[in-house]
Amino acid sequence: MHAPLDSNAFSGIRARGIRAITLDLDDTLWPIWPTIERAERVLLQWLQTHAPATAQSLQTQTAVRAVRTEIVGLRPDLAHDLNGLRRESIRLALTRASDDPSLAETAFDVFFAERQRVELYEDALPALEFLAARWPLVALSNGTADVNVVGLGRFFHASISAHRVGVAKPDPRIFALAAQAAGVPAENVLHVGDDALLDARGAMDAGMHAVWLNRAGVDWAHGGASPSVTVASLAQLCQGLAEG
Template sequence: MEFFRALGPIAALSFDLDDTLYDNGPVIEQAEAWMVAHMRDTYLQTAMCDRAWWQALKHRLQREQPALRHDVSLCRRRLLACGLEWGGMAAAEAAMEADKVFAQFLEIRSQVEVPESTRQVLGALAERFPLVVITNGNVLLERLALDHHFQHVLKAGGGFAMKPAPDLFAQMTERLGLAPGQILHVGDDVFTDVLGALRNGYRSAWLNDHHRSLQALHRLPDLMLNRLDELLLLL
């Protein structure tokens, strides 16, 4: 743990999820591969569509509808429906099939392996601080058996812009009834988490467990963690 400025009293801890509490890369890769294979094997309309084709379609949709960049679930459903419509399926049927596929995708995407050390850290911290989640992702937290640690969970989408935009940070301060400076946000991403927290008045703890250079930062956090369990020193 390394401090870059005095932290001051902290009344609550806010956590990012993906790549902060667990390694998100393997499960996302698995879910993406499943989606491409499922759409190829199940629907004649997308039987010839490979991963590169789906990626290109996603980028086109996000260019045409910038709001989709702030809602990963809506973007995924639109992507699936658009792919089926491109292959000739009627729009209403494509939307229904997209919702079914998305529900399966979300279950696979949520098959995350959470380290036991993470569970222990959250359990110990929850005895001292209110814990909350601010995430741009869409993992089903209840599938991870972590939801009982958190008093509030806010996800981008549904009218909330992604971090580092103010939406989620402002809403969480309102829910907690605290000033932003009383909340320490913990996350791995130098843009969405560190810069997002600082821009919106939160204190920032950067989880740098991959030993990245400080030059990767847009602004210095209040503190840097080499491991999540270093947060226990706050107790």
């Protein structure tokens, strides 16, 4: 069972002067794995028509993950570029199956278009409307979703993605870039995200305030100080900020 909302903790955050909010995307605004699995199915269907030998070689998740793992080892320069890793994984699979490797670009575009079709959590849109009306929002993601393509661009002042800036959460540099995009010091930024290490711990280490979105109600397991505020939903986040 989720803990009740701690209004005093939110009061403390507000008292320290929140002037902008950075917001994770995957598993914060929408569940990511159903999206990825659907995009991979669409990609496989495309390959069955245009590169059937490659499609045959990628029939199982084990095979798909094996190619991905190999590319991660071969291309350390793409460590923070999930788009690049996906594209080169497709290229490697095409090459191995003696299909045309130049198909990788179009195949990736097929995957990427489907990856942008997300299904928001029920509380996401009301939360975005509430937050964007009060603070500049900056999307801060290690993933490859584009808030403009997804249809949420109107809520965001800016968007910072690991594959574009070359560093990923929890690296303090990506949080610093998000604060710069918001135009405020890090100590006046509140970061909200679902990942205890990448989001909550990373934001605190970067000098930001953090709210951990813990939908599953799991224990904090990362040592050091835990976030001053943990919420079970974005609705609870908005409630706390409204009352804080």
